[in-house]
Amino acid sequence: MIKLKLENIQKIYSNGENVTALKNVSIGFRENEFVSILGPSGCGKTTLLNIIGGLDHYSSGDLVINGHSTKNYIDRDWDSYRNHSIGFVFQSYNLIGHQTLLQNVEIAMTLSGVSALERKQRAAKALKDVGLEKQLNKKPNQLSGGQMQRVAIARALVNDPDIILADEPTGALDSKTSLQVMEILKNIAKTRLVIMVTHNSELAENYSSRIVRILDGEIQDDNNPLTSSELTDEPYKKTAEKSTAKTSMSMITATTLSFKNLLTKRGRTITTAFAGSIGIIGVALVLALSSGLSNYMSTMQADTLANAPISIQAGEQTLDDNSDDFFGNTNKNTASKNGTDDTIRVAEQTKEKTTHTNVLSKDYLNYIDNLSSELPEAINTITFERNVKMNLLANTEGRVIEFDPTIESETGMNDMMGMSSNSYWQEMPDNDEFIRSQYDFVGTDSRLPSSKNEIAIVVDENNSINKTFYDKLGLKSENTTYELSDFIGHNLLKVIYNDEFYTRDGDLFSKATPAEYTALYNNPEGELLTIVGVLRMKEDLDSGYFSEGFIYTSDLAEAVAENANNSTIAKTQSSSDTNVLTGLPFTDKKMKENANQNLGADISPTNINIYPTDFDQKESIKDYLVNYNNNKS
Ligand code: ADP
Ligand code: MG
Numbered sequence: 001m002i003k004l005k006l007e008n009i010q011k012i013y014s015n016g017e018n019v020t021a022l023k024n025v026s027i028g029f030r031e032n033e034f035v036s037i038l039g040p041s042g043c044g045k046t047t048l049l050n051i052i053g054g055l056d057h058y059s060s061g062d063l064v065i066n067g068h069s070t071k072n073y074i075d076r077d078w079d080s081y082r083n084h085s086i087g088f089v090f091q092s093y094n095l096i097g098h099q100t101l102l103q104n105v106e107i108a109m110t111l112s113g114v115s116a117l118e119r120k121q122r123a124a125k126a127l128k129d130v131g132l133e134k135q136l137n138k139k140p141n142q143l144s145g146g147q148m149q150r151v152a153i154a155r156a157l158v159n160d161p162d163i164i165l166a167d168e169p170t171g172a173l174d175s176k177t178s179l180q181v182m183e184i185l186k187n188i189a190k191t192r193l194v195i196m197v198t199h200n201s202e203l204a205e206n207y208s209s210r211i212v213r214i215l216d217g218e219i220q221d222d223n224n225p226l227t228s229s230e231l232t233d234e235p236y237k238k239t240a241e242k243s244t245a246k247t248s249m250s251m252i253t254a255t256t257l258s259f260k261n262l263l264t265k266r267g268r269t270i271t272t273a274f275a276g277s278i279g280i281i282g283v284a285l286v287l288a289l290s291s292g293l294s295n296y297m298s299t300m301q302a303d304t305l306a307n308a309p310i311s312i313q314a315g316e317q318t319l320d321d322n323s324d325d326f327f328g329n330t331n332k333n334t335a336s337k338n339g340t341d342d343t344i345r346v347a348e349q350t351k352e353k354t355t356h357t358n359v360l361s362k363d364y365l366n367y368i369d370n371l372s373s374e375l376p377e378a379i380n381t382i383t384f385e386r387n388v389k390m391n392l393l394a395n396t397e398g399r400v401i402e403f404d405p406t407i408e409s410e411t412g413m414n415d416m417m418g419m420s421s422n423s424y425w426q427e428m429p430d431n432d433e434f435i436r437s438q439y440d441f442v443g444t445d446s447r448l449p450s451s452k453n454e455i456a457i458v459v460d461e462n463n464s465i466n467k468t469f470y471d472k473l474g475l476k477s478e479n480t481t482y483e484l485s486d487f488i489g490h491n492l493l494k495v496i497y498n499d500e501f502y503t504r505d506g507d508l509f510s511k512a513t514p515a516e517y518t519a520l521y522n523n524p525e526g527e528l529l530t531i532v533g534v535l536r537m538k539e540d541l542d543s544g545y546f547s548e549g550f551i552y553t554s555d556l557a558e559a560v561a562e563n564a565n566n567s568t569i570a571k572t573q574s575s576s577d578t579n580v581l582t583g584l585p586f587t588d589k590k591m592k593e594n595a596n597q598n599l600g601a602d603i604s605p606t607n608i609n610i611y612p613t614d615f616d617q618k619e620s621i622k623d624y625l626v627n628y629n630n631n632k633s
């Protein structure tokens with residue numbers, strides 16, 4: 001039976017100039033089948049899906065649903081259709097970070113007139129159906145990508161819709177989890193119509209019952225079109241519509257769940273969204289307006305992306321079959337269409353584990369530097385990490401002690417690997433706007449550090465910092481309360497340069513001893529640091545760019561790296577086969593590298609993090625990065 005039919009659908013976006021996203025598309029869909037829509041970026045896939053789902057309206061033609069034309073649909077009819085017949089699944093999950101999985105699924109029913117108890121039961125059942133019955137009370141940030149996508153599917157299913165629309169549901173997943181999600185969708189398609197947009201033709205071929213290819217807004221190929229008998233013999237059976245009663249959640253549900261659509265859809269949809277919600281019960285308005293829909297949406301996107309930079313690490317990388325590859329591509333099978341490259345990948349894959357070495361050459365670093373000018377819209381910020389150790393002294397409560405900002409991990413892994421990535425001492429990205437979007441300033445005169453001698457403190461949402469941090473600073477007195485004014489404008493820390501901090505002693509170097517700290521702190525060499533601000537993560541953010549502790553400018557990092565690079569100890573270490581601090585020989589290359597990096601003999605970046613502005617831009621950044629390797633042996 002035919003579920004849906006598009007007849008000569010045309011979609012023209014007109015804001016300033018006209019863009020024809022769909023040209024005369026005619027296609028029918030069966031009641032239960034699994035349709036994959038393939039096509040290059042920008043060809044109109046999302047537009048097609050949005051029109052089918054009633055999130056966007058066609059410019060001309062007709063969308064026939066269960067034999068009914070939608071030409072005369074008014075907003076209320078569209079609302080009803082969206083709420084009762086359609087479930088949406090997006091690439092970016094669109095889960096609400098501070099709510100549990102159960103609540104995330106319940107929200108889809110919040111306003112469809114279902115009692116609270118039934119909502120809970122149905123949400124729990126839907127989560128069970130996707131294999132998450134044990135995680136009902138977890139929050140999204142405790143889940144893997146594949147699990148989050150399963151929550152999104154549960155949410156789409158909970159209203160028992162006839163049609164599931166999925167826009168690149170596996171776009172952010174690795175190949176193994178993609179398969180799990182595809183299995184679930186395939187299962188759903190036994191009793192419903194599933195239409196999925198994907199870039200991955202292999203998944204489409206393996207799982208779907210029909211593949212439709214789109215190019216420039218037109219259907220180019222359909223490998224299982226409706227037969228002429230299906231089209232003519234099957235009279236549209238006018239089944240009773242599930243319900244055309246007023247639906248209270250109206251457009252709000254749909255738009256909340258698809259903020260990405262809303263963001264790209266400019267004026268008209270937003271107006272419709274709010275027009276559609278006038279007259280609905282108070283709670284919907286409260287939900288949308290009090291939390292500030294647009295504010296919520298942009299925070300959520302920034303929130304997710306702050307934790308998901310594209311990272312490029314120097315040196316040898318080992319990948320197992322599950323992990324992202326080194327360009328952040330999640331599916332190695334489709335990562336490359338380049339002939340020679342393919343053959344290498346096949347060979348590598350048979351080994352299960354693959355290794356490669358990232359060489360962050362000057363040329364490559366320049367290429368990364370150009371990203372900001374090549375794709376200005378795409379980049380929030382780029383950070384370059386180095387392993388140069390900073391020698392820090394803290395002057396608190398009348399004593400000078402060494403400040404070791406490393407956060408000891410439970411496993412001791414950091415120490416073992418010579419990394420200091422978990423630290424109360426973090427470099428600021430060179431993008432004040434990005435930081436301001438995530439943090440508020442606490443206290444009068446509180447501001448961001450702007451020079452090498454300025455630092456700030458990052459506190460959590462309760463204005464607190466964990467006790468270890470205070471202990472490390474020497475702020476030990478149990479009975480003392482500190483005021484903000486004890487910090488802002490004050491000096492607490494000083495960076496001591498290598499030549500002052502390390503003294504040569506025959507073939508070896510030794511670190512300054514505690515007895516020498518006060519003199520070092522008071523001598524004019526080094527960088528005395530002033531605390532100029534206290535930053536607090538914005539309330540609606542789940543996790544920000546920084547963890548609690550101090551933040552310093554890249555100016556300071558540069559100055560310290562330059563200085564360390566010219567220090568006697570670095571120069572000596574650079575040409576020595578033993579560790580100049582311990583006298584022990586290096587047993588492998590990695591140990592020597594670490595020593596060189598720590599002391600400043602090697603100040604090239606060890607890690608590059610690229611923070612994209614949104615999910616679509618992340619793709620264009622990946623493309624740019626992949627291009628670097630084109631035509632290289
Ligand atoms: P795909 O999903 O295949 O990547 P889309 O359906 O998102 O493609 O977009 C198809 C075309 O329509 C593109 O040229 C895109 O720029 C344009 N387009 C999409 N949404 C809008 C909009 N709200 N305003 C103007 N143009 C748009
Ligand atoms: Mg799209």
